[in-house]
Amino acid sequence: AAPLSAVAARAAAPDPNIVPVPDWTKTLGVGVNNNPYGVPSKFEKDVVRREVEWLTASRESSVSFTPLYALDGVITPNGLCFVRHHGGEAEIDPDKYRFMIHGLVDKPLVFTLDDIKRMPGRVNRAYFLECAANSGMEWRGAQLNGCQFTHGMIHNVFYTGVPLRAFLDAAGVKTSAKWVLAEGADASVMTRSIPLHKALDDCLVAFAMNGEALRPEQGYPVRLVVPGWEGNMWVKWLRRLEVGDQPWAQREETAKYTDLLADGRSRRYTFIMDAKSVVTSPSPQAPLKHKGPNVLSGIAWSGRGTIKRVDVSLDGGRNWTTARIEGPAMPMAMTRFYLDFDWDGRELLVQSRAMDETGYVQPSKAELRKVRGENSIYHNNGIQTWLVHGNGETENVEVG
Amino acid sequence: AAPLSAVAARAAAPDPNIVPVPDWTKTLGVGVNNNPYGVPSKFEKDVVRREVEWLTASRESSVSFTPLYALDGVITPNGLCFVRHHGGEAEIDPDKYRFMIHGLVDKPLVFTLDDIKRMPGRVNRAYFLECAANSGMEWRGAQLNGCQFTHGMIHNVFYTGVPLRAFLDAAGVKTSAKWVLAEGADASVMTRSIPLHKALDDCLVAFAMNGEALRPEQGYPVRLVVPGWEGNMWVKWLRRLEVGDQPWAQREETAKYTDLLADGRSRRYTFIMDAKSVVTSPSPQAPLKHKGPNVLSGIAWSGRGTIKRVDVSLDGGRNWTTARIEGPAMPMAMTRFYLDFDWDGRELLVQSRAMDETGYVQPSKAELRKVRGENSIYHNNGIQTWLVHGNGETENVEVG
Amino acid sequence: ELAPAAQKGEAGKKAQAKAEKGKAQQAVNAAAPAAAATAVKVAALGRPALAEEIAAWDIDVRPDGQGLPEGKGSVKEGEEVFLEQCAACHGEFGEGAGRWPVLAGGAGTLKSERPEKTIGSFWPDASTAYDYIHRAMPFGNGQSLTADQTYAIVAYLLNLNDVVKDDFVLSKENFAKVKLPNQPNFFDDDRETTEKAFWNANPCMKNCTGEVKVISRARILDVTPDGEQKGNLE
Amino acid sequence: ELAPAAQKGEAGKKAQAKAEKGKAQQAVNAAAPAAAATAVKVAALGRPALAEEIAAWDIDVRPDGQGLPEGKGSVKEGEEVFLEQCAACHGEFGEGAGRWPVLAGGAGTLKSERPEKTIGSFWPDASTAYDYIHRAMPFGNGQSLTADQTYAIVAYLLNLNDVVKDDFVLSKENFAKVKLPNQPNFFDDDRETTEKAFWNANPCMKNCTGEVKVISRARILDVTPDGEQKGNLE
Ligand code: HEC
Ligand code: HEC
Ligand SMILES: [Ca+2]
Ligand SMILES: [Ca+2]
Ligand SMILES: [Ca+2]
Ligand SMILES: [Ca+2]
Ligand SMILES: [Ca+2]
Ligand SMILES: [Ca+2]
Ligand SMILES: [Co+2]
Ligand SMILES: [Co+2]
Known part of the structure; x- marks a missing residue:
């Protein structure tokens, strides 16, 4: 076992990684355009999205999770943004891409990708996208041993796009309109009903992420961005927007993404991610x-x-210290926090607790279960506990 | 030729991309973890870094340029950040990586990568990195026909790292210290002298970019970040920091990265990028x-x-309109601007002119040549002109 | 060193010298004044959608029947199509094969420890079954079923879920009469009221709990892919 | 549907039931109070660097001679090594082969249209040649030259640049006496003074120039890789 002292030991002999000078200092490396589109170091080959194969019957309707444990900062690299499909990844020729808007509008319209890129009012905004089922496997107790699996259905990306409002304005929304239906061009023809007020507020029709074209698995060439609301609504491969006067009760807003409570009733239209x-x-x-x-x-x-504040506990929620928020804290965007701490090898029960600008405080799992039971699947935002053992090994546990 | 009317024509027959329903809506796409580390759409295969082969004699000491023309938003994707090496791309085993600090300090120290990641005070900051030679080929007139080549030696990245100051504090800087020398572990053993005040101010020892580990071509596992200062100083594969009382007059700060003026004199230590x-x-x-x-x-x-303001001219600098700054405008970070405009097919001479918070206004090429001549190579921040022809073709030109 | 293209410079210089001055002149005179160039007419983008185009994509069906096509199908007909095209995944009686979804049964389980959420036990609207089955099933071959086939399959699934009798024939006309049993148990998001306690300006910071016990461990369950990485204390 | 791992749930439940309560208890009691856990001693990270380690990496040479090793080398010896190890790229007389860098000549060209910047015509300090050649040359085999070889090559390059005579022997001792001719022509960044005019709170917005002419066109020079993409007006 290591000595408890935090002071590094004096090296007895010169470090073989310093004397002699390493090979990479003595021979030329590969040229500047070895990879015209760059890739991570071979030493980072384990930093990848991962599936949980027992979760679903088919890999085309499944999820692969963001390796949050290996990432830092505020942005999720495009190659590591979690993926959730219901009919596989549509591979769309951008020249053949079309976006239609119709329903309760004055003029139903069809847009090409070029049309979308020519719309005035283009914006750049960073938003988190969290699947409402993130942490869904953890309702009944600690299940998956890694934050990639417990929390990896989130990513945070800078989007470039046009406010959805611009398209609604172009088509002319009739006064009777109250909802819109967004629809994807993939094999699941994914659909979600969205209240008109949200569509007119801050939704984006996005064609770029983190500076480059949308990735295929994120809806190339065009996806919907629905800031702060559950990820399933951010329809990928967006092909159609219908304006109507009531929600459509689509499969993803009835059979799924409704929250079954302990009394057998179900809460629906729970769009906001707490x-x-x-x-x-x-x-x-x-x-x-x-x-x-x-x-x-x-x-x-x-x-x-x-996010206004994050507290951290190292003793399972008994005592809390306010962490340092580092980097931009943007509305409805992932925010990074740090706590510098000195560890003497004692076991720790690590927790974090977020507070937002409305004063909402992330609840404990017990508090959440008390009001929702264990069968909601979705919207599990309970406080996570990691047990750190004396040898540093860390486990997903729950405390009570 | 297209009609001058900006209103799209009514389609005569149904669009074959709508009727019948495209194949990608009728068959499953690939599964969610087809690429555990995702890649761009095959339709974006031309969006890559490019070299200009006649620029240098060897591809290990060369540059490949960011495809700015295809990017949007404020972040440069890691795979497309321009690359400039002087001895190829060092491929460093992170377990064998060492960082040494010595010279005019109380305690010379050696850090492992884990040590660096354990330092208190970790931060997340977005900064542009521009090579001082960016646009260097354009001093004597319009040369390269594309902003990838004229301006593609810039990228903008969110870094995660530790203030360099923390390492200097740990080693204990002697009162006689005035400069530091930063050195890379690549085959060029790249070195630059940096004033101590900058080293203590905002420089970072960075190990992550845009959320993930540094890319190999950007200095994996550790690079220096020198906000706002010329890119060559941002030493990659950082192995050593020596503290001294005078600059080292290294090749990159004497033979190179000094600015030869028309009178034959040369300006040195021109660190700030205008x-x-x-x-x-x-x-x-x-x-x-x-x-x-x-x-x-x-x-x-x-x-x-x-950046406080950007003006755009469509008539070669005669008249200007203030553009819309969109997305975060962060200090020493790349800032996006847009101008929504209606084009009737007339030839345009497109220019942009940046202003920063100090009131500095980007000069015209003529203004710049007047004070510097044509032989500086570095620090060409003159206003760029694009000539847009009636058929949309666009050329790099200069106006006078 | 990144110097100007000296080797090409001479040719370039000459070419520049004879640069078409007339053309440049024109470019300048013709340039749109900045003011005019920024007057954008939003209405200019997009083109009118044709009725046939809307029809090709407007496949949704709402609870009020909007979107339902002409057509009809019986439980019996539905059983036939279902056995051919669906049962391999969902089981002959909608009981689900392997991990593929269960489509029938589960009545009375919603308050239990393991709710079984099916069309019969959980879904609020029969229109959702029509919409989704035509839209996305059979998995990988969506929009291949005719309207009659879809009516028939929905009829069969309603029958499996004891919502309609064996001789039922579902059609555009009688669709509105079908009511699913769990419909009344859905209510709209009320978290801001029912979970008001989660808004709290001063959460506890010191001695917030009594004794803290580990009550559940993922490692013991052991369902994580790749196992786990071990600690590596130095 | 992403439901809890039902198939493993039973085993898990049992396992959880017997979760080691003793261990959990210990974890809680032993947990460091948050206050103590945040008291970080910066000095604790990094370990003292050994003298041999510093020596292995501290290869820089400064204009004042700091960093120069013991040793010496003559122009003649330098010529030999240079012809063997350097001339293939830099030419026998430092004139450069193909696009590889020129190392000698260029005197008097700095004000001309095509300055030739070499050790003799441009570099301010001879120490830079010692430092860089030992550090990075021969290209791809840096740090392979001995101190004597490096002194000799620098002597040879100084001679090619007419800075020292043919019989010169360069050494640690006489290094400080070597002065390069262009040294006095370097001055520190003064842009904030000499380019003060670039700070301007109200840049011109309307009718800022007279007639605007295109005076230079990249297309005519035609040195762009891949040629260029054509416009595609619809
Ligand atoms: C190859 C396997 C397969 C076949 C064949 C198949 N399905 Fe499915 N079915 C699925 C999968 C997978 C899902 C879940 C898709 C998802 O969640 O994204 C599903 C979902 C469903 C659902 C929704 C279940 C729920 O609870 O939300 C219904 C209803 C359904 N299928 C009906 C049918 C019908 C009717 C057919 C035949 C016409 C059919 N399926 C054929 C695999 C299949
Ligand atoms: C295989 C080709 C090659 C060989 C052999 C070679 N060099 Fe170089 N040399 C280069 C390249 C390429 C550069 C420029 C590197 C850069 O800019 O990153 C260079 C740069 C230099 C420079 C700096 C030039 C300037 O203006 O900044 C000097 C001095 C130099 N070499 C000396 C030598 C000496 C001495 C040797 C032999 C001991 C040598 N070179 C062998 C390719 C070579
Ligand atoms: Ca409809
Ligand atoms: Ca029955
Ligand atoms: Ca295990
Ligand atoms: Ca030194
Ligand atoms: Ca001579
Ligand atoms: Ca050409
Ligand atoms: Co919800
Ligand atoms: Co400079």
């Missing part, structure tokens, strides 16, 4: 490796606005 | 394709702080 957070390091896939100084790193987000 | 901007669309690689509404998109940045 404030939530998770410590990404330490976590089961990112155990503590050293005593002494350590940096606890985590993410927090809220569908109701900006 | 305010600059360029219209990325339209541009030679992104011609106008339609009359009627269009979105002009561009980027602006300044090493002296935040």
